[in-house]
Amino acid sequence: MKANFKIDKTDRKILKILQTNGKITNAKLSEEVGLSPAPTLERVKKLEQAGIIKSYHAELNAEMLGLGVNTFVQVSLKGHNKQNIDSFLSRIEKIDEVVECHHITGSGDFILKVMARDIASYQLLMLEQVSDIDVVDSLQSMVILSTFKNNKEIPLPQVN
Template sequence: MKRNIKLDATDRKILEILQKNAKITNAQLSQEIGLSPAPTLERVKKLENSGVIQSYHAKLDANKIGLGVSTFVMVSLKGHNKENIERFVSRIESIPEIVECHHVTGSGDFILKIVAEDISSYQMLMLETVSNIDIVDNMQSMVILSTFKDSKVMPLK
């Protein structure tokens, strides 16, 4: 388990700003937090190097790029051992339509978020790829009808 990184008020402010606008220039960021550009850049680099900031991404509109169907799929494996978990994760890492994979407690072992062009593409993916993973025991699909909140912003105390 990773240890928590000590963050002061300035670090938290930097993180709040970058989560909302990762394209902000260092000069603009330094103005907003009240430091000169050099120490601001040093703090951002420290946050990146420590792993607090993992990456920067462009958020895409799935519908506008032809991915009209999103689902959550609860997956149960045939065995709950480390080898099966590693085999499953290894197999799904190579499937680009699976955009999230979470190991969970409860009635299933994993929750996957899957995006596809349409229902027939989704069905084909499930029948020909995901269900053919030999250690998959059971799957339950939930089609996402509407999304009312999809924030990637982490709350900072």
């Protein structure tokens, strides 16, 4: 992605609309931003090529799919070196229930977001997969009781 890519007010409008409705047709998008379809599509393609628009996704209802337990897990490694980090990441990458993995500062090394069917399957996952990673020193689980804000839209910088 180009860090110096300049977005104008029209690009900003396009990005805001696409964040809320990735399935919008180009005709409807062009109507909402006040351009004809060809220039609108050209702008979207430029935003994609610049890496500002990374992908389009369907947001699924985890609860309806039977994934009722969501947790954050703080992970501390036995040593904070490249070999341990690479080893940890290669194993975590293979665990589908780990939907996010962030390298962090502070008392832990990583924070994971984990989705599981229920507490029993979560416990099994932690015991048989995550804590079984040889470089893991400790885990601290935080079960998500309720989510009050889960905004998929990122704030867009103001245009001068």
